[in-house]
Amino acid sequence: MFKEWRHRRAVQRVKPGDGRPLKRFRWWQSFSRALFHLRVVNDDGGQAVYAVDVKHQNQSSGKVNVHLYLDGRHHAESKVPAVFPVQGGTVEVRTSNFGLKRCHYVTTKGAEHQLIPDPASAEGRRARLDRAHPALSRCIGFLSLVVLVIGLVLLILQLMEQITRAPEGVSQYVGTFTSPIGLPAWGNVVLGLATVAASTERALRLRYSLLLDGGAG
Numbered sequence: 001m002f003k004e005w006r007h008r009r010a011v012q013r014v015k016p017g018d019g020r021p022l023k024r025f026r027w028w029q030s031f032s033r034a035l036f037h038l039r040v041v042n043d044d045g046g047q048a049v050y051a052v053d054v055k056h057q058n059q060s061s062g063k064v065n066v067h068l069y070l071d072g073r074h075h076a077e078s079k080v081p082a083v084f085p086v087q088g089g090t091v092e093v094r095t096s097n098f099g100l101k102r103c104h105y106v107t108t109k110g111a112e113h114q115l116i117p118d119p120a121s122a123e124g125r126r127a128r129l130d131r132a133h134p135a136l137s138r139c140i141g142f143l144s145l146v147v148l149v150i151g152l153v154l155l156i157l158q159l160m161e162q163i164t165r166a167p168e169g170v171s172q173y174v175g176t177f178t179s180p181i182g183l184p185a186w187g188n189v190v191l192g193l194a195t196v197a198a199s200t201e202r203a204l205r206l207r208y209s210l211l212l213d214g215g216a217g
Contacts, residue, residue: 010083011090017067017074022051025120031200032056034123036103036115040087048087050075052103052115054095066093091115096213098196099123099203114206126204141205144198148212151195154181 025035038050051069066082068075068091076084082093086105094102100123105113117123130137157180183191199213207213 007083010081011085014076014078014084017076020074022069022072025118027120030122034100035118035121037118038091038105038115050086050091052091052093054100064095096203096208098199100206101208103206123204140201144201147194147198151191152212157181
């Protein structure tokens with residue numbers, strides 16, 4: 001029930017486009033813009049070509065707009081999370097602090113297909129690495145996961161120590177906990193940068209976990 005209500009609200013936020021042409025993706029936009037494409041076959045055998053364009057500059061403020069283009073022209077726009085009615089279903093777009101966590105075409109029958117990233121984008125280059133060097137790609141993905149798990153474990157240990165040492169805390173019931181791992185200030189900085197890099201890498205593959213990537217944000 002709540003999911004359907006949220007879906008309807010997202011559809012109601014969609015505004016009509018102004019018909020402007022889609023701009024080419026430039027290399028310097030790699031970490032400030034995401035561009036994905038979708039081709040839908042019409043009943044008469046023709047094709048409708050959609051493009052989802054997302055600018056990340058205002059993502060920290062939560063005011064991120066998603067723009068939908070149809071056959072190269074601005075067709076609609078919406079705030080995230082966005083749900084665009086398109087031929088044969090909807091296009092759903094959701095963002096995180098590190099990029100996109102969802103950009104899928106959902107058919108009327110419930111099938112889901114991730115849109116294809118533009119080859120010039122950071123997501124497109126990451127996808128090309130996965131196709132050309134699958135073993136290396138899996139290693140990078142596994143390393144990102146390990147970094148986030150380590151960051152989560154250390155965060156939990158630090159929180160447990162702070163809670164049990166706080167005045168009028170739970171120490172009177174369970175005792176004082178001391179983390180077995182203590183990082184110096186520079187170590188925390190390095191770990192923080194590593195977790196941001198790991199979540200960014202996962203966002204390039206549209207991988208997202210509230211527990212892992214959400215904690216890194």
